[in-house]
Amino acid sequence: MRFRSTAMNAALVVAVGASPLACDAQSRPGQGRQPTIPPPTILEYQPQSTLVVPEHEVPRAKFPVVDIHGHPPTLDNLEAIERVIAAMDELNIGVMVQARPSSGARLRSQIEAVREAGYEDRFVFFASLDLNDVGPGSGARIAAQLEEDVAAGAVGIGEISKAFGLYTRKADGTRLAMDDPELDVVWETAGRLGIPVFVHTADPPEFFEPLDFTNERWLELALFENRRFMDESRFPSFDDLMAERNRMLMKHPNTTWILAHMGWHTADLARLGAIFDEHPNVLAEVGAVLYDLGRQPRFAGEFFAKYRDRVLFGKDSFQPDEYPYYWRVFETADEYFDYYRDYHAFWKLYGIDLPDEVLQKLYFGNALRLMPGLPQAGWPD
Numbered sequence: 174m175r176f177r178s179t180a181m182n183a184a185l186v187v188a189v190g191a192s193p194l195a196c197d198a199q200s201r202p203g204q205g206r207q208p209t210i211p212p213p214t215i216l217e218y219q220p221q222s223t224l225v226v227p228e229h230e231v232p233r234a235k236f237p238v239v240d241i242h243g244h245p246p247t248l249d250n251l252e253a254i255e256r257v258i259a260a261m262d263e264l265n266i267g268v269m270v271q272a273r274p275s276s277g278a279r280l281r282s283q284i285e286a287v288r289e290a291g292y293e294d295r296f297v298f299f300a301s302l303d304l305n306d307v308g309p310g311s312g313a314r315i316a317a318q319l320e321e322d323v324a325a326g327a328v329g330i331g332e333i334s335k336a337f338g339l340y341t342r343k344a345d346g347t348r349l350a351m352d353d354p355e356l357d358v359v360w361e362t363a364g365r366l367g368i369p370v371f372v373h374t375a376d377p378p379e380f381f382e383p384l385d386f387t388n389e390r391w392l393e394l395a396l397f398e399n400r401r402f403m404d405e406s407r408f409p410s411f412d413d414l415m416a417e418r419n420r421m422l423m424k425h426p427n428t429t430w431i432l433a434h435m436g437w438h439t440a441d442l443a444r445l446g447a448i449f450d451e452h453p454n455v456l457a458e459v460g461a462v463l464y465d466l467g468r469q470p471r472f473a474g475e476f477f478a479k480y481r482d483r484v485l486f487g488k489d490s491f492q493p494d495e496y497p498y499y500w501r502v503f504e505t506a507d508e509y510f511d512y513y514r515d516y517h518a519f520w521k522l523y524g525i526d527l528p529d530e531v532l533q534k535l536y537f538g539n540a541l542r543l544m545p546g547l548p549q550a551g552w553p554d
């Protein structure tokens with residue numbers, strides 16, 4: 174475990190021991206008071222906002238959307254396909270990229286089912302890679318499977334899961350590094366085929382930080398044991414993973430990379446901007462990081478405007494009722510509204526109010542440019 178060795182930690186211990194915070198030099202009125210009634214637990218305290226401001230719900234996106242990070246159910250039967258289509262129609266999602274693991278027969282059966290159902294203009298598929306037990310010769314085998322999947326209709330690679338880098342092992346039992354030379358042939362093949370590689374690396378930086386009461390994701394980490402990566406004896410650090418991922422990007426400048434979840438740099442967008450500046454072959458996707466974008470509407474707005482050609486819409490988990498939160502953050506200037514998952518964020522969101530030109534690139538323009546295999550007709554000019 175890593176521990177913060179700051180004065181903050183010492184102060185926290187004191188606070189937990191029910192003494193006044195010792196670190197503050199200047200005393201303030203009421204400082205150090207304790208509740209005279211029993212305080213609620215973190216789960217019990219659910220304050221309702223009393224703020225009255227204009228509200229603009231956005232049940233339907235302003236422009237049709239390509240969701241490049243779709244995790245709908247396996248689309249190998251009409252019932253599943255039609256259920257997802259109904260939700261897409263309601264939300265104005267024109268095309269969904271199936272980013273669930275899918276290769277070989279599993280990939281082909283979905284492509285066929287979608288075609289038979291008459292929805293080949295609404296779904297496209299990424300191919301997954303089998304990165305387990307990599308050893309000598311694995312790269313060529315994985316690349317050959319990729320060629321086969323692309324010939325069958327896959328338009329990209331992904332989603333490569335966070336396991337890659339965090340804990341996927343090689344045949345010899347060591348951790349598979351993302352920049353392992355055995356995989357060079359795979360990334361070069363993607364570059365030659367002109368398909369993007371959609372990769373999820375690590376997880377939010379807070380998951381690698383000490384699980385103390387200063388951690389912004391304390392509740393989520395307390396709820397989900399499998400999201401705790403702070404044990405250095407088992408996992409690389411967040412920064413080591415980012416450095417390794419960046420070496421992989423750098424090694425393959427002719428391959429297009431899409432960083433899932435904005436590379437987990439939404440709490441520090443300038444860091445992602447530096448990656449964009451250095452690597453013209455890198456784009457990023459906004460899935461599951463709305464809680465960070467929506468708490469910095471001005472800085473995020475500047476970022477999206479500046480890097481309007483580098484950002485893609487993606488949602489991640491397929492919960493139709495959660496998409497409108499994204500539309501509202503991107504399309505309105507609403508203030509201080511609820512997010513859909515309280516364990517991601519105990520704070521409220523603000524609308525970024527993106528201009529139409531930026532919104533169109535985010536919603537569909539960049540995806541169409543990147544993936545010629547997407548249905549190219551029927552989009553706004």
Ligand SMILES: [Zn+2]
Binds near residue numbers: 244272332490
């Ligand atoms: Zn995903």
